[in-house]
Amino acid sequence: MEPPSSADAPTSRLAAALPWLRHARRILVFTGAGISTESGIPDFRGPNGVWKTTDPRRYTIESYISDRSVRVERWRARLESRFSDALPNAAHLAVTRLQRAGLVTMVVTQNIDGLHQRAGAVNVVELHGTSSEAMCLDCGRRMPIEVALDRVREGDDDPHCERCGGLLKTATISFGQPLVAADMDRSIDEARRCDVCLTIGSTLSVWPAATVPVEAVRHGGRLVIVNDGATDLDGMASLLLAGRAGTVMTELAAALLGGGDSR
Numbered sequence: 001m002e003p004p005s006s007a008d009a010p011t012s013r014l015a016a017a018l019p020w021l022r023h024a025r026r027i028l029v030f031t032g033a034g035i036s037t038e039s040g041i042p043d044f045r046g047p048n049g050v051w052k053t054t055d056p057r058r059y060t061i062e063s064y065i066s067d068r069s070v071r072v073e074r075w076r077a078r079l080e081s082r083f084s085d086a087l088p089n090a091a092h093l094a095v096t097r098l099q100r101a102g103l104v105t106m107v108v109t110q111n112i113d114g115l116h117q118r119a120g121a122v123n124v125v126e127l128h129g130t131s132s133e134a135m136c137l138d139c140g141r142r143m144p145i146e147v148a149l150d151r152v153r154e155g156d157d158d159p160h161c162e163r164c165g166g167l168l169k170t171a172t173i174s175f176g177q178p179l180v181a182a183d184m185d186r187s188i189d190e191a192r193r194c195d196v197c198l199t200i201g202s203t204l205s206v207w208p209a210a211t212v213p214v215e216a217v218r219h220g221g222r223l224v225i226v227n228d229g230a231t232d233l234d235g236m237a238s239l240l241l242a243g244r245a246g247t248v249m250t251e252l253a254a255a256l257l258g259g260g261d262s263r
């Protein structure tokens with residue numbers, strides 16, 4: 001495998017990826033918070049990430065369960081967040097374009113924002129759950145997030161399950177919470193089959209999610225990383241494409257499929 005190329009000369013680097021992507025039978029796209037920053041949703045570890053102002057320890061499942069003030073804070077933040085208004089950006093649309101052209105078989109995302117689906121992608125695995133639903137941590141009952149948020153709006157700052165009294169939480173996976181085994185299994189299966197794993201906007205530092213690109217490489221797939229900044233798996237990559245996801249992915253889709261139309 002060739003060593004990763006240097007961070008300059010973006011156009012020629014992009015050209016290096018084209019034969020692999022064009023001739024791939026299966027491309028697995030793996031995305032993180034960085035693909036959605038251009039839609040106005042902050043990431044965690046980027047230069048303007050959430051960790052710059054918030055203590056990650058307040059994002060663990062243990063603190064959610066044991067500390068009422070954490071739950072009140074999370075619900076208030078969810079109410080104020082503009083998640084529901086966010087729109088897919090050029091990078092999400094380019095991924096959908098590659099999928100409609102038959103190149104991308106599966107999109108595995110660590111994001112909880114639903115933007116791949118809103119951009120028209122199918123076969124999307126949401127490894128860390130979804131912000132569009134709430135669930136009871138005791139009986140597992142799920143409901144649209146707006147049902148829970150309406151209760152917060154009406155003054156219940158720490159809503160509980162109406163059926164069993166358990167704690168309600170956004171249906172996302174917090175630190176310390178196990179992933180859904182079936183979702184991880186599907187992702188790993190595809191990672192082992194793909195020719196190219198194209199990661200976009202992730203530090204590839206959150207485990208076990210990062211097992212997906214690692215398994216792709218272990219089973220002979222190439223790793224192509226699109227990210228504005230270093231990742232933990234740069235050393236495993238066949239190619240590093242540094243830059244903004246919207247720009248790099250639009251160029252990549254245009255070079256592979258022609259045209260500048262992001263759909």
Ligand code: NAD
Pocket residue numbers: 031032033034035036037038041042043044045046047049110111112113114128200201202203204205206226227228229230243244245246
């Ligand atoms: P991360 O926050 O660890 O890293 C994001 C990476 O993307 C950083 O290296 C950053 O420099 C880069 N980046 C930021 N904007 C970019 C852009 N426009 N183009 C290219 N690169 C860009 O993200 P992660 O690895 O996905 O881990 C964060 C965890 O937090 C995930 O597991 C996810 O579940 C969760 N999260 C999700 C959202 C969301 O749903 N949009 C937002 C924040 C956090």
Ligand code: ZN
Pocket residue numbers: 136137138139140141161162163164165166
């Ligand atoms: Zn319940």
